[in-house]
Amino acid sequence: MTTTQDTTTPKEKTSGVTYTPEDGLLLEVEDLYVEFHTPDGIATAINGVSFDLHQGESLAILGESGSGKSVTAQAIMGILDMPPAVIPGGHIRYCGQDLLSMPEDQRRRTRGPEVSMIFQDALSSLNPVFPVGWQIAEMFRMHRGVNKSDALQQAIRLMERVQIPAARDRVKAYPHQFSGGMRQRIMIAMAIALDPAVLIADEPTTALDVTVQAQIMALLEELQQERQMGLILITHDLGVVADVADRIAVMYAGRFVEKADVVELYSAPAHPYTRGLLESIPRLDQKGQTLAAIGGLPPNLMRIPPGCPFNPRCRRAEDVCRRDRPELREVVPGRLAACHFAEEVINA
Amino acid sequence: MGTYVIRRLLQMIPVILGATFLIFTMVFALPGDPLAGKCGERPCPPAYAAAFREKYNLNDPLPIQYGKYVGNLAQGDFGETTNGIKVIDQLKARYPITAKLALMALAFEAIVGITVGVFTGIKKGGFLDNLVLISTLVVISIPVFVVGGLSQYFLGVKLGLFPVTVTSANPSFYQLMLPAMVLGSISLAYISRLTRTSLVENLRSDYVRTATAKGLRRRRSIGLHALRNSLIPVVTFIGFDFGFLLGGAIVTEAIFNIPGVGGYLFRSIRARDGASVVGTVTVLVIVFLFVNLLVDLLYGLLDPRISHD
Known part of the structure; x- marks a missing residue:
């Protein structure tokens, strides 16, 4: 049954549409909103997010679980389940063309050749019943109409590129026959197969142990530089982003609360939330002390508190924080933060 | 292996x-x-x-x-009846009929069941979905002899679409059509529900999300990536059901006067014909065991995570 469907699916060539970035600008996300309409009410997952991504640039989006970072990624990819998700406002432009208003078929053709994504759990993200080589080759077959055996050869080359040992022998193996790190390499091979301009990595190393994490991050960085991709790295792990990212956007309750160059952000955070995140990293030179943690929980997205969404957890909060929501503003040149007291925080 | x-x-x-x-x-x-x-x-x-x-x-x-x-x-001797008739000869004459009926019922329930399951699974909560949920519940709740009798009356007598009963010792495809549909109806209901549930579950899975992120057409994401996984439990059910069907459909064969193994077993029990009962059941047990073995081997082929080493 599967094989007949496999061969009768019409082959398609790469779409006639060509995308050329202007001044290296690949992706513009402008005032994006995403809501989830559930029986219990409307949860606002993304609350007016804007950012740009250029060729060869790495942007890290940092945040706790439920801060909206994965939803942002899925909205860009266009793989949100709609419904329940609704995008009531905003634009996502790829090379100047708005992905949100694009016909679905045209948008589908951008997934893979233009914008591509790696997921957190490679075991569940790969199809358990198809060989890994077949799954990589599917990209060439479906997007470029390459025949089966040629596509498989290209898949082997990609597996070699992402440093899977004995790729030729393992091309017919199934996902469960690989280790976690090797599976994530297969995901990466699949994602970069058609040479996308933008690669989104959604917590690519969360499910892996620390030594493998470093290898995967090194591979991603290497591929990004080799192909001059725009990389969006989504993570909650400050340690992971430090080496790879150029810029960091810190997300809280569906908003960016701070955007900065990675080095500057680490040396002097401009938002109390970012400061709290940095203080919660265990440090080797401070053994035996209680680990600093941010008290409280992220807000319920159906009832985001008025004023600054972080105010119930903020040690610095004053009346103005409970009343007025701080906008993301330039604190010092090149540094954006959404805090009434950003100047004080950055100099603290 | x-x-x-x-x-x-x-x-x-x-x-x-x-x-x-x-x-x-x-x-x-x-x-x-x-x-x-x-x-x-x-x-x-x-x-x-x-x-x-x-x-x-x-x-x-x-x-x-x-x-x-x-x-x-x-030594391959299944015994003989007190009339001196070899049980094996009886089975040889009747088993092809039962096997034919079983295959027809199986084809009917698998093709219709999976198709219905896929369409209801894609449009979960829609009109068709609710219609099928209710009608399968009705089918599952009604005993076979009622379904058989009703379909004989309405489809056979009233509408004249199918022969009411089987009249020859070697029934044709057409004569077995109505009995096969009656026989397959309950499993059809189970298969469509199983396919639906399984597909709905797999449509939410991470690898279907990956298939979408790979830029595949929706038809391919569902029809190949999700369905291939959804069919694993369905094929297993169909396999086991085939074993049951080959055991002869006692009630259905009796209703439609089909000279198959089920009817033979039924008459043998009533006639206190011990040798026939024991011989027939022995054959059925062996067939059932072999079909089960085939299903388990098939399961390994369908799901590469299952290993028979």
Whole structure:
């Protein structure tokens, strides 16, 4: 049954549409909103997010679980389940063309050749019943109409590129026959197969142990530089982003609360939330002390508190924080933060 | 794989022994004398009765009788009825009919069931979904003899679409169509529900999300990536159901007067024909075990995570 469907699916060539970035600008996300309409009410997952991504640039989006970072990624990819998700406002432009208003078929053709994504759990993200080589080759077959055996050869080359040992022998193996790190390499091979301009990595190393994490991050960085991709790295792990990212956007309750160059952000955070995140990293030179943690929980997205969404957890909060929501503003040149007291925080 | 098959084949031996012993004991426990009425109104002459009892081992105690039966069975002899008819000859004539009916029922329930399941699974909560949920519930709740009788009356008598009963000893495809649909109807309901549930679950899975992120058409994401995984439990169910169907559909065969194994078993039980009952059930047990083995092997082919090493 599967094989007949496999061969009768019409082959398609790469779409006639060509995308050329202007001044290296690949992706513009402008005032994006995403809501989830559930029986219990409307949860606002993304609350007016804007950012740009250029060729060869790495942007890290940092945040706790439920801060909206994965939803942002899925909205860009266009793989949100709609419904329940609704995008009531905003634009996502790829090379100047708005992905949100694009016909679905045209948008589908951008997934893979233009914008591509790696997921957190490679075991569940790969199809358990198809060989890994077949799954990589599917990209060439479906997007470029390459025949089966040629596509498989290209898949082997990609597996070699992402440093899977004995790729030729393992091309017919199934996902469960690989280790976690090797599976994530297969995901990466699949994602970069058609040479996308933008690669989104959604917590690519969360499910892996620390030594493998470093290898995967090194591979991603290497591929990004080799192909001059725009990389969006989504993570909650400050340690992971430090080496790879150029810029960091810190997300809280569906908003960016701070955007900065990675080095500057680490040396002097401009938002109390970012400061709290940095203080919660265990440090080797401070053994035996209680680990600093941010008290409280992220807000319920159906009832985001008025004023600054972080105010119930903020040690610095004053009346103005409970009343007025701080906008993301330039604190010092090149540094954006959404805090009434950003100047004080950055100099603290 | 080879050692797995051999192990499974060896495991069949105690199952066959246990099943035949139970059947043998039950038939042995049935009241009545095989000689009663054998010679018309009068009792049989003592010499004939003695020869008869000797021939069919009726003087032996149960374990000896059973031991002799199994000994014959091991040589491929399924025994003969008290009329001197070989059970194996009866089965040879009837099994093709039952097998044909089983295959037709299986094709019907699999094709219609999976198709319905896929369409309801894609449009979960829609009109078609609710319609199918309710109608499958109705089908599952009604006994086969009611469905059989009603379909005979409406589709056979009133509308004249199908023959009401089977009239030949070697029924045609057309004559078996209505019985096959009746026989397959309950499993059809299960298959469509199983496919639906399984597909709905897989549509939410991470690898279907990956398929979408790979820029595949929706038809391919669903029809290949999600469906291939959803069919694993469905095919398993179909396989087991095939084993049941090959066991002969006693009720359906009786309703439609089909000269298959089920009808034969039914008549043999009513006629207290011990040899036929034991012989037929033994064959059915063996067939069922082999079909199960095939299903388990098929399962390994469908799901690469299952290993038979």
